[in-house]
Amino acid sequence: MQHHPMDLSGKLILITGASSGIGRETAILLSKLGARVILNGRHSDTLVQTQALMEGDGHIISPFDMSRTDEIADWVVSLTKAHGPADGFVHCAGVQENRSIRLFDAAFFDTTMHTNLASALAVAKGFRQRRNRERQGAIVLVSSIAGLIGQSANVVYGASKAGLMSATRGLAMELLRDNIRVNCVAPALVNTEMASKTRDNMTEAQFQSILDQHPMGIGEPVDVANAIAFLLSDAARWINAVTLPVEGGYLAN
Numbered sequence: 001m002q003h004h005p006m007d008l009s010g011k012l013i014l015i016t017g018a019s020s021g022i023g024r025e026t027a028i029l030l031s032k033l034g035a036r037v038i039l040n041g042r043h044s045d046t047l048v049q050t051q052a053l054m055e056g057d058g059h060i061i062s063p064f065d066m067s068r069t070d071e072i073a074d075w076v077v078s079l080t081k082a083h084g085p086a087d088g089f090v091h092c093a094g095v096q097e098n099r100s101i102r103l104f105d106a107a108f109f110d111t112t113m114h115t116n117l118a119s120a121l122a123v124a125k126g127f128r129q130r131r132n133r134e135r136q137g138a139i140v141l142v143s144s145i146a147g148l149i150g151q152s153a154n155v156v157y158g159a160s161k162a163g164l165m166s167a168t169r170g171l172a173m174e175l176l177r178d179n180i181r182v183n184c185v186a187p188a189l190v191n192t193e194m195a196s197k198t199r200d201n202m203t204e205a206q207f208q209s210i211l212d213q214h215p216m217g218i219g220e221p222v223d224v225a226n227a228i229a230f231l232l233s234d235a236a237r238w239i240n241a242v243t244l245p246v247e248g249g250y251l252a253n
Helices: 022-032 042-050 071-082 106-125 157-173 193-200 204-212 223-231
Strands: 010-017 036-039 088-091 135-143 182-189 243-246
Touching: 010 022, 010 071, 010 106, 022 036, 022 042, 022 223, 036 042, 071 106, 088 106, 088 223, 106 135, 106 157, 106 243, 135 157, 157 182, 182 223, 223 243
Parallel strands: 010 036, 010 088, 088 135, 135 182, 182 243
Antiparallel strands: none
16 A cells, blocks of 8 residues: 555654644644654643643653753753654744833843744754664744734744744755755744733734734634644655745735
8 A cells, every 4th residue: 555645654753842732733633643742841741631632652741941952952862862763843832922122131032032943953953863864854843924024012023933934944955964854834823822822912903903914814723733744744755945834815915
């Protein structure tokens, strides 16, 4: 029987930010496609909840705080020693805080950039080590359309997410020799806990104006997970260095 290109059986995938939202939904979907998943987040209790929703067995829980940038690569290498090299890495970890540029300071910048951008590069550093180059690896970074458009009070977050798109292209070129593809998804507003936090900080009219910018309505986490699964799979084996907007027509609006 011919191998289905979306089948992830026999693949080991590391997901950061697997505690909720897009990360959790991606973990569930990848398990349905046959992958074994290493679940990462800050707290093991929420990762256990994710694992309970997944299919298959052999999944691994590995809490680690993505703000500890310089320790991340060694943590990834330790996972490789314990479980073998991962075939894929999905970076869903991220923080968002709406803050006017009038309230800009170094600590806010550092927290956002380290959690959203530096951690992705640090995981990539660990991911490429001790690999069998015969097997194609795949990295998918979760950016945001905030990196493609301008939004007031979202400048630093948007800059960190635009940084992920640029890093996607740079890493894709640098990791070619390791037989690792690097791609990116850029979702518009998705129905997650992070989105409802954003909504709580707005007036009804402000939130409605955001909804009006989404011609197909806001997305569900599984809509982004589907795109991530495609980019990880052999169906995308000749796709590299791209950012795929997953945004229900937002950018055409």
